Amino acid sequence: MKAKAAVMYKAHEPLVIEEIEIDKPGRREVLIRTAFAGVCHSDLHFIEGLYPHPCPCVLGHESAGVVEEVGEDVTYVKKGDHVITCLSTFCGECEYCLTGRMSLCQSPTTKRDPKAAQRLSLKGGPLMQFINLSSYADHMLVHEHSLVKVRPDMPLDRAALIGCGVMTGVGAVFHTAKVRPGDTVAVVGLGGIGLAAVNGAAIAGAGRIIAIDMVGSKLNLAKEFGATDVVDASAGDPVAQVKEMTGGGVQYSFECVGLKKTAEDCFKMLARGGTATIIGMIPVGTKIELHGPEFLGEKKIQGSAMGSNRFRVDMPRLVDFYLRGDLKLDRLISGRLSLGQINDAFAQLKTGAVARNVIAF
Template structure:
């Protein structure tokens, strides 16, 4: 199969022929239909986060089940599915207490003495985030996929697998935003726009979008923002505190920088909560004023929107089909696999929401 391979940090991905194994017990073989190009992939490409190389990047995908191994109970051949990098075992403390996204069990990967799921010229190739989705096929554990209704367009369904479930879940599961509360969202990429959309659905009283790119205003307002602050022109902390009369109830940082995480904490008022959704690279530390904790302000992280993806993703699909969840507007460009490096270059301009790779 054709796949986009990362061989060295900072180098363009190469389109290569990669071998994929047959599904073993509890495993699913998927024909990839669409895969979103996510900022998390860029972090690994740039070396902000480490992953064994060479590998096939990509983790935000949707496709059709081609084959299943023995003991698979959740999907069958012909099912349309969305993938999720937060694969879960189902019986650890995190899973049993409903925090599937925090599962770190290695049971969803193959053991070292088993044949690899992916190989190149006979050499094993590490799988990226349980998926390696920039490829014509995906072989993974059944607890990394969920079946969805077949009338859902798969190019839009792919976005639910990361950007949408992350932004939406950060609002509804992690922050637990209540109707009427004010929220500031820093970063209007795929995750930030999904958070804005979620805040609208959850009944936020005021939704303040913040981005360095002024042209993002119209897109942010289309997703539900009531206000927009261009942080390249105005101090976002001062502006939010003025708009809200002392600080927002919630601030969501959807970029992944220490500076903007500190701004998120500073722009919430007494008793407010700053939720850090973006991936802050190792080595970047936050500095917050200790005295601010006396006002019961909270700083918390959110990983993949605190998702319970087998439940959340089908519900988000229904939201889209009902016209409440915006996915069409998230797709800035549909591309071929061999255009993936162009998508990463465009992403770094900050001008686009999401590029989606379509497979034949």
């Protein structure tokens, strides 16, 4: 079938709207009519060449839609089901899956054989699928383990945000760091992921949640998501400000930017025994420098892959959190744009002034 998609031909160049071909669903594959796709900073990393990816390709990975067709042996979903996609495609058979760490699965069994016809093509030639999804297109063809069905009363624009940013931020708080009621938390960077981490810390019952950014509007927004305190990083050293506010540092910090300095700052602002969780995508080749003696205080630094999710369990629960008013997704959406405006959406993202734009199909 034919579909409209935003194609990346080369890093550092605008995406181009093209008509592409999508193959019929094969065994265990599902065809989805895309409803909304979030414009995530992770995609921008690939556009800017900070992470390499074969081209041409269709980016996009934070999405929700409606099932249109299923392939052989698919029993989990049927035509008409509402679904959220997730880049944490799991095989269900490898060591990571069998030990409950499905977000780390990288099994090739959920992809098509490289020698066979691929899911996407462009003008008769190969078109690379981005992390099993490619959601900057009006249709997606994915493995059934790349999606989760959700209740039909969940608005699909909000549901799309759960597919990456919200799951990543909230999951890092719940699963990776395991924040407990009463703990002190700092969140550095208040884009979609950072605001979700603030919201997750509030749901987890953190006693103090310090939101840190350089944009005043985002600091104000963080208060609506549950921040008890805000720090303007442009007005002085955020590490010094956090340590003064807390009398020595926080128990948990979350880096949601993807920079060397903010990762190092997250470690520096910890109290003894604290844990820094790096959520942001730090560019390839970047080295993080930490002061060795700090480890004698039992401080820890760790990464988080998509919030250490078990998305088929987690995402329906996040939908329930939203529908009962705990998850603040309405304020997370900065704007709704058409596919033809996708380069404008990335330009807005680069300004740092928006939380999350979504592409509406």
